[in-house]
């Protein structure tokens with residue numbers, strides 16, 4: 392069949408993702424350009440809306456940029472890029488001020504912002520809106536974007552692959568990125584969306600794991616798209632896990648706050664009732680997050696368990712209901728009465744530290760392509776993320792990418808004619824079960840073999856499975872019409888591969904990467920950079 396040629400280059404810039412990073416970039420570009428913002432489902436369905444704690448910034452008298460930089464570097468186990476850390480930390484107060492201008496109703500104390508303190512921060516530094524900061528931020532950004540005549544927000548548009556010279560007519564072989572092919576969920580057609588610059592703001596890849604606190608759409612699409620188009624990807628082995636997520640095969644992302652342990656909750660082996668944390672750390676259940684997560688993982692793997700118990704039922708029922716009303720009610724709905732019985736819990740993937748390599752301007756390796764937020768590896772987090780630094784990264788890099796595009800607009804060539812998506816050789820799938828099965832299989836083996844405590848043997852097992860599944864998924868992808876689930880599955884296997892390869896490449900234990908075969912820390916901190 393002949394290709395249709397797309398000549399519809401109706402937006403200047405395409406932003407893939409409508410969370411904190413994408414909308415920040417859009418608002419910074421909109422005074423000068425026409426911006427198209429895509430979301431693969433609803434506009435508020437990314438991680439941004441789920442962020443609870445808040446946003447870190449030096450705002451307390453007595454605190455300093457140097458302190459925040461130091462705390463970030465300590466958390467990142469020396470793998471951070473100091474220039475990035477400085478840039479983000481120094482821009483944080485300004486970012487908060489802009490959110491205040493946009494109407495984010497931060498909690499106040501007198502005429503100052505109320506600041507909380509979180510683990511790893513040496514000062515009170517977290518600006519917040521109760522315990523639902525992300526929701527308030529998402530609403531304020533969306534409202535401002537919706538009101539801007541130069542911003543078009545397009546939900547239900549699933550980006551599939553970036554458009555480069557390979558898709559041009561005539562073929563040019565140029566690596567410049569000119570937009571994206573995206574599946575419109577409503578019409579079920581693949582659209583060719585072109586622009587002079589493209590920003591990836593697609594969030595993380597938490598759903599590569601069976602248990603994750605991230606929303607359903609966190610399937611690493613941006614990382615996989617950038618990798619396929621030719622960008623370097625770095626530090627994918629650095630996945631942060633939250634120690635206590637409800638174990639329930641239907642509800643896979645309900646967090647049990649660390650305050651339950653703070654108020655006396657005890658971690659036990661379900662079969663024997665043995666309290667195991669004192670075997671690992673003298674601070675027992677109050678040890679730092681990573682130590683607790685590692686201990687739980689160790690016991691689960693050693694004993695072949697599905698979960699361990701977190702028990703607070705020894706406290707008076709009134710105390711429990713008063714301190715944890717939401718958890719109490721939510722678990723009661725699932726037939727677990729926490730005043731009488733323990734909670735089955737597992738650690739869950741919480742944050743993707745690695746991603747698409749960017750510079751201080753948010754530029755990727757490909758001309759015309761930028762990235763910001765959790766999809767990227769900017770050098771801010773290093774080997775572990777300091778709490779509440781991640782939303783901040785979205786604001787600072789969303790703006791940096793916008794500024795660079797504006798300053799270099801004349802150097803960004805307009806898109807050439809681009810081939811439309813070719814569906815001439817595919818049919819509708821008659822075996823959706825394969826997609827569902829492979830989704831589950833990837834997330835299960837990643838959980839079992841590439842989780843918190845790793846060994847070379849387990850990683851090699853995972854690599855073997857990636858290899859087999861990749862062949863199956865590619866064959867399926869080549870034969871059938873794309874669906875949102877198939878697009879995500881293809882990206883999940885890509886991202887799983889990148890994580891496993893990165894984990895195998897790191898011959899030490901640093902930050903979030905812990906392997907029993909290389910428990911020592913090497914003298915020099917080096918990024919794991921994968922080159923396509």
Ligand SMILES: Cc1cc2nc3c(=O)[nH]c(=O)nc-3n(C[C@H](O)[C@H](O)[C@H](O)COP(=O)(O)OP(=O)(O)OC[C@H]3O[C@@H](n4cnc5c(N)ncnc54)[C@H](O)[C@@H]3O)c2cc1C
Nearest residue numbers: 408409410411412431437438439444445550594764765782
């Ligand atoms: C439960 C939870 C609590 C958290 N608490 C905090 C906190 O207190 N403080 C903090 O700093 N951080 C916190 N984080 C992390 C923080 O929320 C995220 O790192 C941040 O929101 C990421 O923003 P983003 O803009 O990069 O991506 P997201 O907000 O995840 O947005 C991604 C966007 O990309 C779109 N997208 C993805 N793939 C495609 C595709 N193929 N096609 C089209 N669109 C696509 C999605 O639809 C979405 O609009 C928390 C995370 C979770 C899960």
